[in-house]
Amino acid sequence: MSNAPGTTEEDAEYKKICENHKHLIETLPKCNGWWTPHLHNYNGFWLTPDILKANLLLHTYFKSHPTDIFLASFMKSGTTWLKALVFSTLNRDSYTFSDHYLHKHNPHSAFSPLDAETYPITDFTNSLTPRLFSTHFARTMLPACMSSCKFVYVCRDPKDVLISLWHFMNKIRSKDLPPLSLDKAFELFCLGVSDYGPFWEQVLSYWRASLEYPDKILFLKYEDMKNEPEVVVRKLAAFVGKPVTVEEEEKGVVREIVKLCSFENMSNLEVNKEGFEKFGRLVNIEKRVFFRKGVIGDWKNYLSKEMKERVDGITAQKFKGSGLIFTATG
Ligand code: A3P
Numbered sequence: 001m002s003n004a005p006g007t008t009e010e011d012a013e014y015k016k017i018c019e020n021h022k023h024l025i026e027t028l029p030k031c032n033g034w035w036t037p038h039l040h041n042y043n044g045f046w047l048t049p050d051i052l053k054a055n056l057l058l059h060t061y062f063k064s065h066p067t068d069i070f071l072a073s074f075m076k077s078g079t080t081w082l083k084a085l086v087f088s089t090l091n092r093d094s095y096t097f098s099d100h101y102l103h104k105h106n107p108h109s110a111f112s113p114l115d116a117e118t119y120p121i122t123d124f125t126n127s128l129t130p131r132l133f134s135t136h137f138a139r140t141m142l143p144a145c146m147s148s149c150k151f152v153y154v155c156r157d158p159k160d161v162l163i164s165l166w167h168f169m170n171k172i173r174s175k176d177l178p179p180l181s182l183d184k185a186f187e188l189f190c191l192g193v194s195d196y197g198p199f200w201e202q203v204l205s206y207w208r209a210s211l212e213y214p215d216k217i218l219f220l221k222y223e224d225m226k227n228e229p230e231v232v233v234r235k236l237a238a239f240v241g242k243p244v245t246v247e248e249e250e251k252g253v254v255r256e257i258v259k260l261c262s263f264e265n266m267s268n269l270e271v272n273k274e275g276f277e278k279f280g281r282l283v284n285i286e287k288r289v290f291f292r293k294g295v296i297g298d299w300k301n302y303l304s305k306e307m308k309e310r311v312d313g314i315t316a317q318k319f320k321g322s323g324l325i326f327t328a329t330g
Contacts (some may be wrong), residue, residue: 021056025049031193034169045138046197050282051115058114059143067130068149074202075136076164077156078222080290083107084261086152089236097256106287108277116280136196139205153206156222157326158199159299159311162189171289186307200318207324223296229258263294
């Protein structure tokens, strides 16, 4: 981060920026939120007012380092799992699999969330190298300075994202709001109105960037991570510049990483069952809500044939010609 605020001049500048943000937010289209009363549409994407402010602050204050690694995803696409995989792959020389950082810490704690920044914006200069950040912002909503950094992105079948999101949002939704019905959530999701949505445009923003800069953006799918986790770990290792060696293969390191980060292992660790995880200074979420079923195709237990066809139709239409294909899950 630059311009570590704190001086009177910087505070005055910040107050001016806030005034501008406030005016801007007032002019933006508004719609029903999933866990907050409202979402605002900014540059084509729906964000809560606090997250929108965080985005504006990023553009003003964030300075990337070329070694930074960003983990990006649409909400409920496997972020927690990928954080565990990236962290344990990158730091496989620093821990043993019998006494690991992830036995005592939730995977989210290893990444600084860009979307929850408040003023004075965190100074990350003391963070380890590479610095690890996470975000749900579309690629097109991030500062240009990040284009020299590496991104790992995970996407997931939108039908599973929708169901996972609906469960999650009802758990974290403000108690002042009535429960969000599946019908309402479905309608909003299809219209593209959900935090960081539309889903399809957010995914495409990373997909297109990954085609243009394949050495900078590794585009992964939850379904591939489930079906071939070892292949994904090898890809991750190569991408972060630490390819798996023959010796590591012989020692079964890849298998150990997959086992450590598996849903069965992660969701049963005491550290992930109890307490809250803090995202920036504003958001506190119960750790256990990041683990629900962890399977492919749970949407079948919730969506009618018509609902499935509507989501698949939107997906086919939006992704047409992009080269991005989701393997049908039923
Ligand atoms: P479900 O609600 O379908 O079970 P995110 O981490 O992006 O918030 O995504 C949460 C989804 O990933 C949830 O999906 C959760 O259960 C699943 N998940 C969490 N950890 C996982 C793991 N280690 N392996 C597979 N899925 C996992």
